[in-house]
Amino acid sequence: MRGITDTVKHLIIINALFFVATSLYGDQMYQWFSLWFPKNENFGLWQILSHMFMHGGFMHILFNMYALFAFGSPLERMWGRNKFLFFYFSAGIGAALIHTGVNYYYFNEGMQVLMDSGMAKGQIMEIVSNGRYSPDWYNLASKNTIDNFLSAYSTPAVGASGAIYGVLVAFGMSYPNSELFLMFIPVPVKAKYFIPVLIGLDLFSGVTGYSIFGDGIAHFAHVGGALFGFIMMWYWKKNQFNNKRWN
Structure with a gap:
């Protein structure tokens, strides 16, 4: 395996620094730099970028940074x-x-x-903005509907996973026959098979609410990163994008 490239290395360092700062100033960091719902008072436009450097735990940042190193470095070299x-x-x-x-x-x-049900919008917003809800709400709609409503407003998104999924798509389209050795699969799997299956699982989990990878995962962020990655790769390939413009 070839070494890490400069830009990928710098991205990993920045992510690590944010992770250390979050360990020291957790609540404040999450309030400022996570991606909050736009109607939440904690929302700021900078969070569209800053959330990519925030992570929810050691395993979260470990997997994301390993994927950035393993799949991002070949793309940066190219x-x-x-x-x-x-x-x-x-x-x-x-x-x-x-x-x-x-x-x-x-x-x-x-x-x-x-x-x-007769509640005023302002009344509802006052309740959820204070981090509260009424158990009676679950009598008005399915548990999934109310849970999604509350989570959309009050749960911020963190992590580089969306960008990483775009990188995975680009790697799969650039090196489709590369064999990936995965710790939970005993045989190598070609990128052109593994990456679409991974994205498909995220789409399934996002639609059904059932996740084999655990709770608290922003599945549609993963799918969104993969979708934008695919669109960019498709556009660049179709138009034979001129690399000199990036120098």
Whole structure:
């Protein structure tokens, strides 16, 4: 395996510094730099970028940074620094937009149910903005609808996973026959098979709410990063993108 490239190394260092700072100033860091729902008072536009450097725990950052090293370095060697950075951050921003769009759907769905029951919008917002809810709400709609409504408003998104999924797609399209050795699969699997299956599992989990990887995962952010990564790769390939413009 060839060594780590400069840009990937610097991204990993920045992520590590954010992780250390979060360990020291957890609540404040999460409040400032996580990606909150736009109607939440903690939301700031900078969070569309800053959330990509935040992580929820050691295993979270470990897996993301290993994937960035393993799959990002070959892409940086192929593309160069500027094109890689453009791709990486575009995929991450795309993931944030898809994640936020899905949260808007969940939030509006729950809000409409509660308003149809006779509650005023301002009353509902006052309750959820204080981190509260009424158990009676679960009598008005399915548990999934209310849970998604509350989570959309009050649960921030963190992690580089959206950008990483874009990188995975780019790697799979650039090196489709590369064999990946995975600790939970005893035989090597070609990238062109493994990566679509991984994305498919995230899409399944996002739609059904059932996750084989555990709770608290922003599945639609993963799918969004993969989608934006695919769109960029498709566009660049179709238009025979001129690499000199990135120098």
